[in-house]
Amino acid sequence: MRALEPWVAAPLQTFIDESSARLILLMTTSGQVVAQHGFSRSVEVMTAAALGAAIVASTEELARVMGTQRFAALVHGGNRLSCMLSSFGTPRGRWIGLVVFGSETSVGIVQLFFDQMVEELVIAAPKEQPQRQPLPETFEDELNASLKELFGR
């Protein structure tokens, strides 16, 4: 498990331990990765993040067209693997969780402990926002450092 922000690590690790999920991706609604578990290649993470963010954006737009509130979660059930996508609010804005799990667990367990993780993240999130600079000079170095932090290389 790797997280860009240290306060995310403990709630995420608890979720990993309790849910037995195989792959987990936490990202912003724009597809920026915050933390990941189980992925071994950066290209897989970037692809999954982009697709996950796009799916959530599509379902939120669908909800808007239907005149209803955003959907709490989207579950794709499969024979071998299933996938859950859920967006949630944090003090750092809306985030998306993408969870891939197998037959060793169930969608009920994953949803239960995912909701618990969200509650813990909301409590653990630092109240002050980090200063944002639009593409600083060190952007490339910071991006490489983030990728290294996420994949350990």
Next chain:
Amino acid sequence: MIPADTALERVTQVPGIKGSLLISGSDGLVVAERLMDGIDGRAIAALAASLVQRLDRATNGAGMRAPTFVHLRGTGGSVLAAPGRGDLVLVAVATVDANLGLARVKMLDAVSQLA
């Protein structure tokens, strides 16, 4: 054959039963529930389904048949589960002084008659 609501009603009428649920065993999701306030049906469904699934695997691994009734006893009460046909599991939450024998009979009877 009886509908789910009737099955849940029969079980919750037993003294000391705080609520009952019909859950999907593979998904751990609530199909129908009849619970007292303050009981988190979603959590019970997810955890009871996981328990039944694991016990099923354990008994299969030991070369035995799948359990027909599960009784998880704690210091503050019990969780009872009766796997039915297909994927459904009837679950009940009981207090420490509940009539567990009667609850067991009612649950096994109800789960065998579920429509």
